[in-house]
Amino acid sequence: MRDNDPVTSATRQPEPPASDQLTTSLASGGAAIVPPRLIATDLDGTLLRDDRTVSPRTVAALAAAEKAGIEVFFVTGRPARWMDVVSDHVHGHGLAICGNGAAVVDLHGGPGAHRFVKVRDLARETALDAVRLVRDAAPGTVYAVEQTYGFYQEPDYPELHMEAPDALAPAEELLAPGGAAAGQPILKILAYHPTLDPDGFLTAARLAVGERVAITRSSPSALLEISGPGVSKASTLALCCAERGISHEEVVAFGDMPNDVEMLTWAGRSYAMGNAHPDAVAAASGRTDGNNEDGVAAVIERLLEERA
Missing domain, CATH: 3.40.50.1000 (HAD superfamily/HAD-like)
Structure with a gap:
């Protein structure tokens, strides 16, 4: 499916909070x-x-x-x-x-x-490209792969999630044709850095990948979430x-x-x-x-x- 995404990242000025903290x-x-x-x-x-x-x-x-x-x-x-x-x-x-x-x-x-x-989903070739570019921009980055049902991670990826991964291997092997993660669509890649400031890591990763993928974060740690372009x-x-x-x-x-x-x-x-x-x-x-x-x-x- 091809998306016509009308969404922009432009921001707007919120109204100052009222005394009850609720504004409209x-x-x-x-x-x-x-x-x-x-x-x-x-x-x-x-x-x-x-x-x-x-x-x-x-x-x-x-x-x-x-x-x-x-x-x-x-x-x-x-x-x-x-x-x-x-x-x-x-x-x-x-x-x-x-x-x-x-x-x-x-x-x-x-x-x-x-x-x-x-x-x-996130195309495998695009995911591999993003993995390489972010790792080049931020050496020490480690990855996990989210699929429709499966979850895979690199050996050095920390224990951040609810369950054990289905397999441990370098991201390049997981994402390769015939790799452990080959059986299901990829929903997103998780990229973690042990020492970088979370917002600084996000900025560096976005500059590295351009518009090849969408990158955001929702965690207080330096954990980025990489999705398909426009997703x-x-x-x-x-x-x-x-x-x-x-x-x-x-x-x-x-x-x-x-x-x-x-x-x-x-x-x-x-x-x-x-x-x-x-x-x-x-x-x-x-x-x-x-x-x-x-x-x-x-x-x-x-x-x-x-x-x-």
Whole structure:
């Protein structure tokens, strides 16, 4: 599938937070706001509290939004192989855009019954090129490979994830034709550096690869996420919305990290969490409370009040 990606990385100036930490474009006396038809929310650092739970208030707010006819999409950097865990967190809601836009998974049916609705994979040759270029730009970089179901890593890649890898080998071997990772589509490559500043590593990697791939980060450590060119949370969300006849003005988005920037920029209304990275704050049109203070629920409750 060929993508016409309308998303840019341009940022906008958010409104200053109000005393209750919740802002919207109505607060400045702007034009009438289009009623929302879809809520798109990140998970970690956004919808989930730091203990990885979803509060009863947030569960109630999501259920109220769906009852009011507003679709809810979970848009996460988490891989497709963790969707059983995500399903537990989101209490049976429907669709998740995972892997920073690399796949759309239908969560209906519960753990073990999920199915892929859309896959936007990273070509092996492109992945190998990116691995070489980033390693040249930042010697000491180590890699892991995320697939639709498999997970592979280099021997020196740290234990950052939930489970043991399916195999250990250099990335060049994993990605080679006939290698251990040859059986399934590649969703993204993870690149870790043990000593570099996370934002500095991101800048160096983006300069090294140009537009060959999309590179972002969502971790507080120097862990980068490499996807196919044009693949992001925003571009996949835009595709899903187009299939439903939903315009970007009808989308309300929430996020906290650099991998949310394009989505926050694209959505008609967007909110950076109180705990958000400065890049997410600059991209969003408003701010809300932090993830531990149910910032997503606070906005949804206000949105539903506007519709009343």
